[in-house]
Structures are given as C-alpha cells and as structure tokens.
Amino acid sequence: MFEWMAWTLPVAVFFTCIVLMLVGMTVWEIKSPTTLRKGWLPMATTRGDRLFIGLLLAAYVNLVFVGLGEKMVGWFGLEQEPSVWISFVVSMALLALVMRKG
Template sequence: MLSWMVWTTPVAVFFAAVVVMLIGMTIWETRTPTLMRKGFLPIATTRGDRLFIGLMCAAWINLAWVGLGEKIQSWLQLAEEPSIWISAGASALVLLLIMRRG
C-alpha cells in the first residue's frame, strides 16, 4: 500500500512529530481554548493557525534543502550532500519561532 513512498528515518520522524503535535494541540485546545492574537505575522492568529503556518514553512524548508542538496554540496565542496537532519533542525526552530512569537 505505501510501497511508493521512501520511508527513511527522517521521513518517519517528521510524520511522527506531526501526529504528536496534532494530538498535543487537540488536548491543549480542549483544556484552554485559544484566543486570537497578533505577533510578527501580518494577521491575527490562533494556535492552530500558527501550527499550520509553521508546518507549511517547515515543509518548504525541507523541500528547498532536498532540492538544493547537490548545489550546496558543490558550493561548499563537500564529499556528500549535507544531512537532511540539518534542515529538520532548522525547520523545528522556525516552527517554534512561529508558534511562540507569530
């Protein structure tokens, strides 16, 4: 059924993290309903809005990293493409920034 997708460790970790975040946000929302607030984003957002925006940014960062991997390798004259874990860490930091300050 899922044989068309390459299930590497980073992919599995990403999807597991998304599931954990959605479960956590659901529990958090039932305990303390969210209020709209304005951060550095140009719109007033709720926690769910910020999670969605943060996940989209994380996906774009990871896609850009994968797409530019060979170019980064040649620019920095590396023996192999840089690890996907670097983009996963950058994505996590961007997501945390958006959730906290967005």
C-alpha cells in the same frame, strides 16, 4: 500500503512529529480554548493558525534543502550531500519560533 513512499528514518520522524503535534494541539485546545492574538505575523492568529503556518514553512524548508542538496556540494566543496537532519532541525526551530512569537 506504504510502499509508494520512501520511508527513511528522517521522513518517519518528521511525520511522527506532525502527528504528535496535532494530537497535542487537540488536547491543548480542549483543555484551554485559544483566542486571537497579534504577534509579528501580519495578522491575528490562533494557535492552530500558527501551527498550520509553521508546518507549511517546515515543509518548504525541507523541500528547498532536498532540492539544493546536490548544489550545496559544489557551493561549499563538500564530499557528499549534507544530512537532511540539518533541514529537520532548522524547520522545527522555525516552527517553534512561529508558534511562540507569531
């Protein structure tokens, strides 16, 4: 069923985190309905809005990191491409920032 996708450990962890966030956000919304609030994003958002924006940013960070991986070897004189765990940590930190301050 999932043979079409390259299920590496980082990919599995990334998608598992997304599923856990969606489940957690659903439970949180049922227990405590959200209200609009204005953070540093240019619009008033709910928790769900901030999660969606944060997930989009996380996906873009990971795609850019994978796309520039080979170039980073030349730019920084590395022996091999940097680990995708770096982009995972950066994207989750960015998601947490958007959820907290956005």
